[in-house]
Amino acid sequence: MGMILEEKEFYEFATPYLEKIATELKSRYPDVPLMVFTRGACYANENLSKMGFDVVTMDGDVDRSTARATVGDRCGLQGNYDPAELTEDNRKTPETMKETAKALIDELGLIATSEKVLEEWKAPIWYKFSLTQFMSTAKQKIKSRHKYLTRIYKVV
Incomplete structure (x- = not known):
């Protein structure tokens, strides 16, 4: 998704839908872990980690320690x-x-x-x-x- 959209467009167009998806799925299935993969949009991981996703993914070019610091203890990290x-x-x-x-x-x-x-x-x-x-x-x-x-x- 992030490979197609520029950062501004990602936040404007994709983020509201991702938040709606996270909210809806967590309300229906609170015990099912929810993961989001935004290939090319790891700049959004901090926001995504605050939406209720249990796991966010990292691209191969993202520093792991920085990724952990960015999402804090709000969610798990996958990839990289x-x-x-x-x-x-x-x-x-x-x-x-x-x-x-x-x-x-x-x-x-x-x-x-x-x-x-x-x-x-x-x-x-x-x-x-x-x-x-x-x-x-x-x-x-x-x-x-x-x-x-x-x-x-x-x-x-």
């Missing part, structure tokens, strides 16, 4: 994860991968998703391992009532 960050090519080991996954979740409450597809990977085993690390860390954080993640996922 390049699995190549966790490969042997980048001098990562299974232990450093665990530490990186833990840090991204602890500090950002990041829901890791990637624009990269599995076929692009040189080492699919590392891809699987990195996703496994995110999943196991996220499950632990959810069980311990992590401040960003418990709003998104129900503790089972």
Whole structure:
């Protein structure tokens, strides 16, 4: 959406509808997590986080720490994860991968998703391992009532 509309037009035309959608869906389904993906319009994440969305997405060019500071603790963050960050090519080991996954979740409450597809990977085993690390860390954080993640996922 943000790739098509300029910022001024996004706020004028898209924002009122996104707010209406968030309000209506939250009134009908209060226990269902609500995520918004505005590709190319991450400048709007602060406003979107105040509308009731449980998760806002980040594009790959957005600094993660800045994104977290922008939305505060109002919602979770999703996206902006390049699995190549966790490969042997980048001098990562299974232990450093665990530490990186833990840090991204602890500090950002990041829901890791990637624009990269599995076929692009040189080492699919590392891809699987990195996703496994995110999943196991996220499950632990959810069980311990992590401040960003418990709003998104129900503790089972």
